[in-house]
Amino acid sequence: MKKNILASWLLLLWLFISTGCQHEEAKAVAPTPEKDYLVSAKLVTELPQAILQAMADNRGFPGIKNNIKNDVQVYQVTYLTTYQGKDIQASGLMCVPKNVTGAMPILSGQHGTTFEQQAAPTNFPATFSGFELFASAGYLTVIPDYIGYGASKDIFHPYYNQQYSASAVIDLIKAAQSYAKKNQLQLNEQLFLVGYSEGGYVTLAAQKEIETNPKHNLTVTASASGAGGYDLVDMLAEVKSGKPYPNPSYLAFILQAFNSANAWNRPLTELFKEPYATEMPKLFNGVASAGAINRALPKEPEKLFNAEFFANLKKEDGELIFKKALVDNSIVTNWVPQSPTKIYQGTADAVVFYQNSKNAYDTFIAAGAKNLEFIPIQGGTHGSSIEPMLMSVIPWFQSLKQTPKE
Template sequence: MKFNLRVISVVLIALFVATGCKKDKKEEQSQEDAGKELFVSANPLQTLTKVQLQTAASLMGFGAFSSSLKYDVDFYRFIYNTTFKGRKIQASGLLCVPGGMSGTPAMLSAQHGTIFADFQAPSAFNFPGSMTGFELFASTGFVTVIPDFIGYGVSKDIIHPYYDMQSSGQAVVDMIKAAKYYLKSQNKSISEKLFLIGYSEGGYVTMAAQREIETNASHKLTVTAAAEGAGGYDISGMLATVATKTSYPDPSFFALFIQNYNTLYGFNRPLTDYFKEPFASRINTLLDGTLKGDQINAQLTLSLRDLFNTNFFNSLNSAGAEAAFKAKVAENSFPNWAPKSATRLYHGTADENVYYQTSESTYNRFLPVTGSAKLSLIPIPGGNHGSSVVPMMGDALQWFSTF
């Protein structure tokens, strides 16, 4: 029997193409199904014109971005399903969709800094009073999602899992997937590019989301680039440095951090094991979601020796002491992982809230694996925790435009 090799080749190519198309469609359907299960609702809040956003940017100290704001933006309160401590819960955030674009926008997930009051959650949308600043990225042409984080918005009855790597990353990724499904269901096209950005706690959460995506192929997401600013990635190193200090400008951070770890990991110790009175007795009330950080700070003390239980404070730099607590700290400091995607770490060199050395030590640990072609540390000379936000956002916006 004679075979026509040309005919056989054409048939084989057709089979390969058909099989590949079926596989692509199956993967696309799988991703859509996952997003459908996660999506709950998207309720319109307000449409702001680019002029309104330019005015807000100036009022908020982001006037340098005014010329980059080109589009009106539709804002939605977005609710989705996620998983926390092995159970399904609802979480929320803000979805920001630019209007009138001629091209196809990329998606950007932006993670905010530490908040304490329920009304500060992005989905509360107290325009312009409690805007994070990341809302402005939508007016530059990104479909932008800003998660509230677990413990705020619709999940406010849960103690916020502050600096918990796994749940922080999961909540962000689930919002991204749910938002992608919703946008497709509304015939709103977005590109496959996915950018991540965050500052302070948001820098840490951004890295947690990047890690979750890069270590879990089932999400079917790829990070295009991640910009992470002033996050406490190296929590172990951060606490060791705190132990060498006499004062700290935001004791509310420690109140939230220790309350969360004590509860989340089941230590359930009296807060007097960590803090001195009268502060130990105040903390649960201070963290009830009604007060902002500066109001909480006013009820605590900047003196670390006066704030912390003496034994606990001394343990921070004592090998073997507080072993269970330190083990959880180490687990959440990104061990045994380094980024695969393009990553920039930003940090003010005069930051007294989250020390510059935290980014430096993380960069040095990542560099041998990630490589200098994909990883950069961007020092902001003389920048403190507040003043470094705008320079970081400006550089990141320009950098993202190169992809």
């Protein structure tokens, strides 16, 4: 009897151990599903080569016409990205060249600062930027709206936030890869990045994240950025000087964006003087233009900012959390570009000062950058420098682009 009881217990023990081991083994080998960043892709229009050439002429890019070879399908893309630790849906434009033989590279084009929701790239064709033309030269081209526009318009745009700038680009690239896989489009491993104004900052933010975080499994082939404001600490020095700044909308935008993205949630009266503090939600409602905001705000920092806040900015031990955020979100902090990179800057730019880009370049070179070039655009203003920049970027990218195999 004792032997039978013992045998029964041994059998039960063996069954428990064996089934437990099998359960643990099954858990260990279960594959983790790869995240699909693509939510949807809606065809907006199809543009023949002739129309694209006319658009290049009409929008001030006549020198690009010779590179316009393919008809292009334009899609509104909704994709997953993250904001404050949660998945959200963001949007962007995707331009797919037709009748391309062989594998295509991906190009991501980053647009400049906009205060108006209607200026988001997904409102194409009214928001034609010029980056769309790269698709007709054989690049699968994506142009993110950025968080805070389009599908994510209910979020205050995290202006000059390095993390969210980078993720808006990288996650759209991954969504484009998903679309290509699902639709039997061949992609090679090349990735080109280009952006101007805020887009210049966003371009280098994405490049920095890609180069320092191998989990993305991306490699930047070449990167071109213009007038991006890469050193926010340097920009703060200009503000602290008290000199009039012709575009106070940018200063108010950055300060509110940092307050929102970092969840500081400080009352606007702590940051701005009245009546401007009360007016900020109306001015930054996604409808008012840059010009309208600039006309409503004083150009002198001491008249715009709360007196105590502005005084603390000037103190070495004042507003330390804000100053740390400026350091953390400066592209020049703890990074040296590894991929071939060109930085463009107009010498007469009154929005993003020439010296800011030059100082960023000098910082990178001093830190050991090898594949970096600084290209001044003589006499170029913030508005006029994008065309000569693109006229330089296109042949450079084309010289690096792999020739599709038949």
